[in-house]
Amino acid sequence: MLNYLARRFLTVILTLLVISALVFVIIQLPPGDFLSTYMAELESQGEIVSPDKIEHMRRQYGLDKPLIEQYFVWVTGLIQGDLGFSFEYNLPVTEVVGDRLLLSMVLNFATILFIYVVSFPIGVYSATHQYSWGDYGLTLLGFLGLATPNFLLALIMLYFANVYFGTSVGTLMDDVYLNQPWSIDKAISVVEHLWVPVFVIGTSGTAGMIRRLRANLLDELQKQYVITGRAKGLPAGRLLVKYPLRMALNPFVADIGNMLPQVVSGSVIVSAVMSLPTTGPMLLEALKSQDMYLAGSFVMFLALLTVIGIFISDLLLTALDPRIRMHGTAQR
Amino acid sequence: MSNDLVHYVSQAPFDPTAIEALTPEQEQFYMASQWRMMWWRLKRHRVAVIAGIVLILSYCSIIVTEFLAPYDLHSRHTEHIYAPPQGLHLFHEGRFVGPFVYGLTYRLDMENLKRVYTPDTRDTQVIRYFCDGDEYEFWGLFKGRTHLVCPARGGTLFLLGTDRLGRDMASRLLYAGRISLTVGLVGIIISFILGITIGGMAGYFGGWVDSVVQRVIEILRSLPELPLWMALSAALPVTWSPILVFLGITVILGFLDWPGLARAVRSKLLALREEDYCTAAKLMGARPGRIIGRHLLPNFMSHLIASATLSIPSMILGETALSFLGLGLRPPVTSFGVLLTEAQNIEAVALYPWLLLPMLPVVVLVLGFNFLGDGLRDAADPYTDL
Numbered sequence: 001m002l003n004y005l006a007r008r009f010l011t012v013i014l015t016l017l018v019i020s021a022l023v024f025v026i027i028q029l030p031p032g033d034f035l036s037t038y039m040a041e042l043e044s045q046g047e048i049v050s051p052d053k054i055e056h057m058r059r060q061y062g063l064d065k066p067l068i069e070q071y072f073v074w075v076t077g078l079i080q081g082d083l084g085f086s087f088e089y090n091l092p093v094t095e096v097v098g099d100r101l102l103l104s105m106v107l108n109f110a111t112i113l114f115i116y117v118v119s120f121p122i123g124v125y126s127a128t129h130q131y132s133w134g135d136y137g138l139t140l141l142g143f144l145g146l147a148t149p150n151f152l153l154a155l156i157m158l159y160f161a162n163v164y165f166g167t168s169v170g171t172l173m174d175d176v177y178l179n180q181p182w183s184i185d186k187a188i189s190v191v192e193h194l195w196v197p198v199f200v201i202g203t204s205g206t207a208g209m210i211r212r213l214r215a216n217l218l219d220e221l222q223k224q225y226v227i228t229g230r231a232k233g234l235p236a237g238r239l240l241v242k243y244p245l246r247m248a249l250n251p252f253v254a255d256i257g258n259m260l261p262q263v264v265s266g267s268v269i270v271s272a273v274m275s276l277p278t279t280g281p282m283l284l285e286a287l288k289s290q291d292m293y294l295a296g297s298f299v300m301f302l303a304l305l306t307v308i309g310i311f312i313s314d315l316l317l318t319a320l321d322p323r324i325r326m327h328g329t330a331q332r
Numbered sequence: 333m334s335n336d337l338v339h340y341v342s343q344a345p346f347d348p349t350a351i352e353a354l355t356p357e358q359e360q361f362y363m364a365s366q367w368r369m370m371w372w373r374l375k376r377h378r379v380a381v382i383a384g385i386v387l388i389l390s391y392c393s394i395i396v397t398e399f400l401a402p403y404d405l406h407s408r409h410t411e412h413i414y415a416p417p418q419g420l421h422l423f424h425e426g427r428f429v430g431p432f433v434y435g436l437t438y439r440l441d442m443e444n445l446k447r448v449y450t451p452d453t454r455d456t457q458v459i460r461y462f463c464d465g466d467e468y469e470f471w472g473l474f475k476g477r478t479h480l481v482c483p484a485r486g487g488t489l490f491l492l493g494t495d496r497l498g499r500d501m502a503s504r505l506l507y508a509g510r511i512s513l514t515v516g517l518v519g520i521i522i523s524f525i526l527g528i529t530i531g532g533m534a535g536y537f538g539g540w541v542d543s544v545v546q547r548v549i550e551i552l553r554s555l556p557e558l559p560l561w562m563a564l565s566a567a568l569p570v571t572w573s574p575i576l577v578f579l580g581i582t583v584i585l586g587f588l589d590w591p592g593l594a595r596a597v598r599s600k601l602l603a604l605r606e607e608d609y610c611t612a613a614k615l616m617g618a619r620p621g622r623i624i625g626r627h628l629l630p631n632f633m634s635h636l637i638a639s640a641t642l643s644i645p646s647m648i649l650g651e652t653a654l655s656f657l658g659l660g661l662r663p664p665v666t667s668f669g670v671l672l673t674e675a676q677n678i679e680a681v682a683l684y685p686w687l688l689l690p691m692l693p694v695v696v697l698v699l700g701f702n703f704l705g706d707g708l709r710d711a712a713d714p715y716t717d718l
C-alpha cells in the first residue's frame with residue numbers, strides 16, 4: 001500500500017517535471033523574445049530605443065543566459081512560488097494574477113461537484129429503467145450535451161441573457177466586490193454567480209458521465225449475484241444500493257482522470273468567452289501578446305491542477321477498491 | 333409392441349456431407365469477409381446510416397463548394413450589411429411561381445442605429461439555376477462563373493443573411509465547411525499514423541520501449557488539451573502565411589491526439605503477439621514491420637477505424653475553439669471558428685442573431701461523427717449476432 005503510494009507520488013513529480021520542460025519549450029518557441037516585440041512596438045510609436053537600455057533589460061530579465069540556465073531559474077522560481085515576471089504588465093506574475101488562480105480552482109471544483117451530483121441520479125435512473133421513455137429522453141439530451149461544445153453553449157447563454165433579461169451573465173461576482181479583499185459577502189456573491197459557468201462547463205462532462213455510469217451499472221445488473229440477491233428476496237432498492245451500485249462506483253471515481261483535463265480545458269475557453277475573472281481570459285491575452293512567462297505560468301498551473309486532481313482521485317480509488325490495495329496496481 | 337413399425341429403407345445414395353451442405357444464401361453468409369459482415373451489421377443501425385449519409389454528402393459538397401455557393405467567399409454587398417435571412421417562398425398571391433425570395437428594402441432605425449430590412453412583397457425575385465455569377469477559381473485550377481443557384485437579375489439571395497461586411501452567410505458557411513472538414517480529416521490521418529506506429533512498437537517490442545511510451549501517453553493524457561493547443565498555436569510564427577498556419581494547426585491537433593489510439597493498439601498487440609501465427613511469421617524471418625502491418629493490425633483495423641471516427645469531432649471542435657479565440661486560423665482562410673469570431677460581440681448577436689448560425693453545422697457534424705462512430709464500433713464487434 002505505502003509502496004504503491006510512494007510510486008504514485010514519484011510519478012506525479014516526474015510528470016510535473018516533464019510538463020514544466022514542455023511548457024518552457026513552448027515559452028521559448030516564438031521567434032524572438034518579448035523584448036524584440038516590445039522594441040518593435042515602441043519603434044512603431046516613433047520612440048527611439050537606445051541599445052544600452054535594451055541590453056540592460058535583457059540582463060535584468062535574464063534573457064542573455066543560456067536556455068538551460070533560464071529553465072532552471074524558472075523552475076526553482078516556480079517551486080518557491082515565484083511565477084516569473086510579466087513583461088506586458090511590468091509586474092511579477094504573482095501580482096498580476098491576484099485571486100484568479102483561486103477563482104479558477106473554485107470554478108473547476110464546483111464543476112466537478114456539479115457533474116457528480118447531476119450525473120449520479122440520472123445515470124442510476126437510466127440504468128434501472130433501461131429502454132423506458134425517460135431513459136430515451138435522457139440519452140437524447142446527453143447526446144446533445146456531448147455534441148454542443150461548451151463555448152457555443154456559453155455564447156447561447158450570453159445571447160439569451162442579453163435578449164431576455166438585458167443583463168450580462170459574464171461575471172463571477174457583483175461589481176462592488178471586484179478587487180476587494182475576500183469577505184463572507186464576496187464569497188456568497190461568487191457562489192450566487194457561479195452556477196451559469198458551472199452549468200455551461202459541466203454539461204458535456206455530465207453527459208459523458210451519465211453514459212458511462214449507465215453502461216457500468218447495466219453490466220453489473222446482469223451479473224448472477226444480482227439474480228441471487230433477487231431470488232433471496234432482497235427489496236429492489238436495498239439490493240441496488242448494497243451490491244451493483246458500489247461496483248459501478250469505482251469507474252465513476254476513476255474517471256476523474258479523463259474528466260479533469262476536459263473540465264480544465266472547458267473552463268479556460270468558457271471563461272474567455274464569458275470574460276470571467278479566472279485564468280482563462282488572461283491566459284488568452286498573454287498568449288496573444290506573447291507574454292510567454294505569464295502564459296507559461298498559467299499553463300503550468302492548469303496542468304498542476306489536473307495532475308494533483310488525478311492523484312487525489314487515485315487515492316480515493318485505493319480507499320474504495322481493495323484490489324488496488326492488495327496488488328498495488330490500478331485496474332482500469 | 334402392438335402397432336408394428338413399417339420397415340423403411342431410403343433408396344437414395346448416401347451423402348455424407350448432407351448435413352454440412354449449405355444453401356447458396358447460407359454459403360454467402362458464412363463465407364462473408366469480415367468487412368462485409370461489418371457492413372451488414374452497420375446497415376441495421378439506422379441512425380448510424382443516416383449520420384453516414386449526411387457526412388458523405390458534406391464531404392461531397394466540399395469538392396464542389398465553388399459551384400454550390402451562390403456567391404464568392406469574399407464578395408461584399410455594401411448596401412446589404414447585416415441583412416436578415418431571406419425566406420424561400422413558392423407561392424406568390426396564391427399563384428405558383430417556383431422558389432423565389434422577396435426583395436429587401438432598407439431603413440436605418442435612428443433610435444438604436446439598427447439596420448432594419450423589410451421584405452417587399454411586391455418584389456418577387458425568382459431564383460435562377462446553372463447561371464453565371466461571381467467568378468471563381470475552381471480549386472485554384474481553372475476559372476469559372478457557373479453556379480448552381482443565383483439571385484434574380486439585379487436581386488439578392490441571402491438565404492442565411494449577411495454579416496458585418498455584407499457577405500453572404502450561406503456561401504461563407506459552405507466555404508468554411510471545406511476548411512473545417514479538411515482539418516478533421518488531415519488531423520485524424522496524422523494521429524492515426526502516429527498512434528499505429530508508436531502504439532505498435534510499444535505493444536510488439538514491450539520492455540523499455542513500452543515503458544517509455546506508456547509514460548509519455550500518461551503525461552499527455554493528464555494535460556488539459558485546450559491550454560496546450562492554445563499555447564502551441566500562439567507559438568506559431570506570426571509571419572507565416574494563412575495556409576502555413578492552417579497546416580500548422582492541423583499538425584498540432586494531430587500530434588496531441590494520438591495517445592488514445594496508441595493505447596488501444598498497444599493493448600491489443602500485447603495479447604496478439606503471443607499467438608502461434610505470429611511466432612510462425614517470426615520463424616519464417618518476417619521483419620517486425622511486416623508482422624505488425626500484415627498479420628497483427630488487420631485483426632482490429634475495423635475497431636481502430638471506429639475509434640478514429642469517434643475522435644474526429646474533437647479535432648473539428650478544437651480547431652473551431654482555437655479560431656474562435658483568435659489563436660487558430662486567420663482570414664482569408666475561413667472555417668466555422670473564423671465565422672464565429674463575428675459572434676464574439678454579443679451586442680451585435682442580440683441584434684442580428686443569424687451570426688450564430690455557424691454553430692449549427694458544427695453541432696450537426698459532431699453529432700454525425702459520434703453516431704457513425706458508435707454504429708461502426710458496434711458493427712466492428714465480431715461477437716454481436718447478425
